[in-house]
Amino acid sequence: DAGVTQSPTHLIKTRGQHVTLRCSPISGHKSVSWYQQVLGQGPQFIFQYYEKEERGRGNFPDRFSARQFPNYSSELNVNALLLGDSALYLCASSSAGRGQGYEQYFGPGTRLTVT
Amino acid sequence: ILNVEQSPQSLHVQEGDSTNFTCSFPSSNFYALHWYRWETAKSPEALFVMTLNGDEKKKGRISATLNTKEGYSYLYIKGSQPEDSATYLCAPQADGNTGKLIFGQGTTLQVKP
Numbered sequence: 633d634a635g636v637t638q639s640p641t642h643l644i645k646t647r648g649q650h651v652t653l654r655c656s657p658i659s660g661h662k663s664v665s666w667y668q669q670v671l672g673q674g675p676q677f678i679f680q681y682y683e684k685e686e687r688g689r690g691n692f693p694d695r696f697s698a699r700q701f702p703n704y705s706s707e708l709n710v711n712a713l714l715l716g717d718s719a720l721y722l723c724a725s726s727s728a729g730r731g732q733g734y735e736q737y738f739g740p741g742t743r744l745t746v747t
Numbered sequence: 748i749l750n751v752e753q754s755p756q757s758l759h760v761q762e763g764d765s766t767n768f769t770c771s772f773p774s775s776n777f778y779a780l781h782w783y784r785w786e787t788a789k790s791p792e793a794l795f796v797m798t799l800n801g802d803e804k805k806k807g808r809i810s811a812t813l814n815t816k817e818g819y820s821y822l823y824i825k826g827s828q829p830e831d832s833a834t835y836l837c838a839p840q841a842d843g844n845t846g847k848l849i850f851g852q853g854t855t856l857q858v859k860p
Contacts, residue, residue, distance in 0.1 A: 635790065636790070663846060665846055665847070665848075667848075667850075672852070673852055674751070674836055674838070674850030674851050674852050674853055675791075675836075675848075675850045676850070677847045677848065677849070680845045680846055680847060687844065687845045687846075688842065688844070688845030688846075688847050690847070722791070724846075726846055728846070733778070733779040733796050733797075733798040733840075734796070734846065735781075735793050735796055736781070736793065736846055736848065737790075737793060738783075738790045738791040738792075738793075739790055740788075740789065740790045741790070
């Protein structure tokens with residue numbers, strides 16, 4: 633079975649531009665979460681979507697938005713890019729949207745560089 | 748805000764050594780504790796999910812324990828091998844309504860042959 637896939641692998645954008653990152657969850661998983669990992673820190677939670685509805689949002693500005701499609705794939709959009717948005721963006725999928733102790737499976741990430 | 752501390756930050760050991768790492772987290776609002784292994788240029792790999800105080804889990808040479816009352820978890824690697832070289836991340840889940848994980852900075856392990 634394919635794991636979580638993300639595209640593109642790498643991306644270079646200029647300040648002020650917009651970017652869209654994509655994630656396909658493991659087949660049968662209905663929950664997708666997005667995380668941002670800046671060098672030297674652990675991943676930080678951005679969003680969780682379950683059954684196409686936003687379940688949780690981290691402490692990120694409104695320039696960050698996301699959505700989940702009927703096939704449970706997801707897009708993360710970032711507007712008006714800043715240099716500080718340069719990071720590895722990770723997507724995680726799981727079968728459950730709430731509760732405790734369910735495993736979350738991560739994709740390889742998209743490396744975004746803003747110049 | 749949940750503050751997750753991992754120690755040590757990095758560790759260099761010889762092949763065959765056993766080692767352990769610590770993850771500390773606030774004991775309130777605890778739902779689960781996740782451990783991940785993250786090798787360079789790969790996806791973070793789920794090692795364990797633990798929910799109950801006193802939980803012990805094992806996968807091959809790697810094991811973990813959980814103390815929710817005092818807010819810590821230990822990860823042990825017995826007889827380290829070069830392929831164990833990776834960053835080990837712990838992440839408590841502090842929200843039962845979402846799967847939101849709060850990650851520590853990780854412990855980077857380097858095993859020398």
